Amino acid sequence: QEMENYAHQRYIPIIQKESAQLLRVLSKIKCPIRILEIGTAIGYSALHLLEGLRPEGKLVTIEREPDMTEAAWYFLQRAGVQDIVEIIEDDALCALQKLDGAYDMIFMDAAKGQYQEFFDLAFAHLEPGGILISDNVLYKGYVADGEKALHKRRTIVERLRNYLDKLVRHPMLDTCVIPIGDGMAVSMKKWE
DSSP states (O other): OHHHHHHHHOOOOOOHHHHHHHHHHHHHHHOOEEEEEEOOSSHHHHHHHGGGGOTTOOEEEEEHHHHHHHHHHHHHTTTOOGGGGGEEEEEHHHHEEEESSSEEEEEEOOOOGGHHHHHHHHHGGGGEEEEEOOOOOOSTTTTTTTSOHHHHHHHHHHHHHHHHHHHOOOOOOOEEEEEEOOOOOOOOEEEO
16 A cells, blocks of 8 residues: 555556456466566566565566666565565666576566567567566557557557557467456467
8 A cells, every 4th residue: 555655646657456466366376486577666566476476486677767666675675575576777678688587477567669679578588388467558448449549649559559469469379458457468478
């Protein structure tokens, strides 16, 4: 509740409560060892993702804004999970190019217009059987609406439509788009 109040007072976008519940459930089902989060903000989603993390597990999260990183560390330390979380303070595209290791769960909640680029860099790090969760994919309903988006939203809407098309047509993914929160795509990487 404290994190929700903090975000609300400072106009920091965090996932909605029903989306947070879905993250918790998916994490508990998967019981991941390594989680990658693209877009930390204040660490709200990270705490929900950690619900199913195995005792030997770790969450790596990427955030480019120093003030967000500072707030996230504050809340993560308060929750006592600082030893199982690593925050990479960098632009997501730069950080993903340097990333190593494999992850059995990836959560994307950063610049929506760059989801395809994030995917292209992160997909190789997703283990077979791993889960990719992409938040805000329906973007206020504009993505699902067959009408053309207003000029100021057109680019992001077209990019998200293309991204969703890529997910549902990808030969190595099974994908479901769930109209929860601002839309979540849940994809599982197929076994080779």
